[in-house]
Amino acid sequence: SERLFGGFRKTSERLTENLSQAVTTAKLDDATLDDVEDALILSDLGPSAAARIRERLREKRFGLEITERELKEAVAEEIAAILRPVARPLEITAFPRPQVILVIGVNGSGKTTTIAKLAHLFQEDDYGVMLAAGDTFRAAAIGQLQTWADRIGAPLIRGPEGGDPASIVFDGVKAATEQGIDALVVDTAGRLQNKRELMDELAKIRKVLGRLNPEAPHDVVLVLDATNGQNALSQIDVFKEVAGVTGLIMTKLDGTARGGVLVAAAEQYGLPIHAIGVGEKIEDLRPFDPDLVARVIA
Ligand code: GDP
Numbered sequence: 001s002e003r004l005f006g007g008f009r010k011t012s013e014r015l016t017e018n019l020s021q022a023v024t025t026a027k028l029d030d031a032t033l034d035d036v037e038d039a040l041i042l043s044d045l046g047p048s049a050a051a052r053i054r055e056r057l058r059e060k061r062f063g064l065e066i067t068e069r070e071l072k073e074a075v076a077e078e079i080a081a082i083l084r085p086v087a088r089p090l091e092i093t094a095f096p097r098p099q100v101i102l103v104i105g106v107n108g109s110g111k112t113t114t115i116a117k118l119a120h121l122f123q124e125d126d127y128g129v130m131l132a133a134g135d136t137f138r139a140a141a142i143g144q145l146q147t148w149a150d151r152i153g154a155p156l157i158r159g160p161e162g163g164d165p166a167s168i169v170f171d172g173v174k175a176a177t178e179q180g181i182d183a184l185v186v187d188t189a190g191r192l193q194n195k196r197e198l199m200d201e202l203a204k205i206r207k208v209l210g211r212l213n214p215e216a217p218h219d220v221v222l223v224l225d226a227t228n229g230q231n232a233l234s235q236i237d238v239f240k241e242v243a244g245v246t247g248l249i250m251t252k253l254d255g256t257a258r259g260g261v262l263v264a265a266a267e268q269y270g271l272p273i274h275a276i277g278v279g280e281k282i283e284d285l286r287p288f289d290p291d292l293v294a295r296v297i298a
Contacts, residue, residue, distance in 0.1 A: 007278030008296045011259030015043040015298055019075065023068045028061045036071070044229055044257075045079075046264030053078040076298035079263055083290030088272035090118070090219060090247065092127050098176040098184040100169075100209060100216040102134075104202075104243050105223035106190040106235060110251035110277055112141065114223050115185050116148035117277070117285035118249075123152065127182040132172035133158040134165040134205065137189040145187055152282065155179075165189065166204040173212045186217075192238060199242050220246045221274065224265070229258040236269050249285070251277030259297060 022035035033054050040050035056078050066074070092099050103118075105111040119129040131149050135141040139161045149156035157172040169186055176184045188205070191198045209216040222245045224232040232250070239245050248269075253259045253276050266273060273288045 007254040007276075008259050008293070010255065010257040011043070011253070012297055014257040015039070015075075015260065016072065018042050019071060019298075020068050023066070023071055026065045028057065028064055028066045028071075032066075033058055033062075036075070040075070040260070044260035044264060046230075046233070046261070046268060049079075049082055049263050049267035052082070052267065056081075072298050076294045079298055080291050080294035082263055082267050083273070083288075083294055086266045086270060086273045087288045087290040088247065088274060089287045090221070090274040092122065092125075092182050094215065094218050096177075096213065098130070098173065098181045099218045100173060100213070101183060101185045101219040101221060102188055102202075102205070102217045102243075103185060103221050103223060104188050104190065104239060104245070106192050106225075107138065109190065109223045109225040111135075111190060111223045112144050112148065112187060113280065114249055114251060114277060114285060115145065115187055116152055117282055118221075118275070119148075119154050119183075119185050120152050120282050121275075121285060121287075122183050123154070128180065129154045129183050129185060130172060130176045130179070130181045131156045132168055132184060132186040134168050135187045135189045136161060136163045136165055136168065137191060141187065141189075155181075164204075165201055166208040169205050170208045170212070173209065173216070192235070192242075195238070195242055202243050220244055222248050222271075224248060224250050226250050226253050226259055226261055227256040229261050230264075232261055233264060233268065236265060236271070240269075245271060247272040247274045249273070249275045249277065254278045254284075262293070263297070 018039035022039045037050045037054040103115050122129045133142045133145045159168045172184050222239050275285050278284050
């Protein structure tokens with residue numbers, strides 16, 4: 001939790017600073033509530049979560065005296081209430097195995113690193129993991145995934161640069177089935193600038209997967225970079241439409257003051273949040289703990 005706190009330090013500092021400017025009178029009156037709402041929006045929680053938290057504070061404490069510390073605690077409680085319903089660890093439950101997890105996201109979001117971290121978490125729970133290099137568009141992507149696969153000791157299914165991602169996924173499921181692998185984690189191309197091609201590519205992967213196992217893919221996990229702030233939210237809109245997202249992982253929550261966007265995402269989309277990235281190392285992916293995160297943000 002020390003490390004996680006460090007992870008959200010800048011986000012927490014920003015919210016604390018914004019909130020402390022809101023508390024100018026001892027009583028929680030309308031003007032103070034306006035300022036609290038503004039402070040939450042300035043801290044990237046988004047208008048919808050900010051309005052909801054304001055309303056809850058009004059219902060519970062209007063006209064009552066409140067200290068800065070009590071205000072922070074009350075805000076933390078309301079943030080936790082928004083985060084709790086979406087906190088859902090990525091569990092391996094597929095039968096028959098393997099569970100097929102497609103990982104999507106724009107280049108640079110931390111997708112490749114997150115795939116390795118996720119695989120590592122599964123390995124720690126004694127699951128057998130295989131990776132598939134479905135991002136054949138970027139030459140560097142395959143090599144980078146190979147480096148991570150070697151580091152964590154997971155087999156990688158790969159093809160040539162420019163090869164057909166659907167055929168790699170097909171080979172991956174076959175190999176994983178033969179080897180009794182529990183989870184197949186698939187990297188995919190993050191080409192949002194060409195939505196049509198990306199859509200076709202994902203549709204083809206789905207078609208091939210569906211022939212092997214009608215339940216696959218079991219998960220379509222969108223990786224988002226928190227440092228993108230509100231832009232991360234618009235990526236959810238696009239990928240929901242293009243890829244049928246089933247859950248989120250937000251990365252780079254260390255080193256950004258924009259971590260409030262996690263709360264905005266939870267409030268506006270209600271998609272499961274599986275885990276959060278709080279650093280570049282293999283162990284820096286944390287299962288998403290809503291109470292802990294709320295406490296360290298506010
Ligand atoms: P991709 O292009 O989406 O596959 O992104 P990469 O996995 O290559 O990551 C891009 C950069 O972000 C790399 O330098 C990673 O080390 C870094 N990165 C990924 N996740 C995190 C995180 O949670 N925190 C920090 N600080 N850096 C991260």
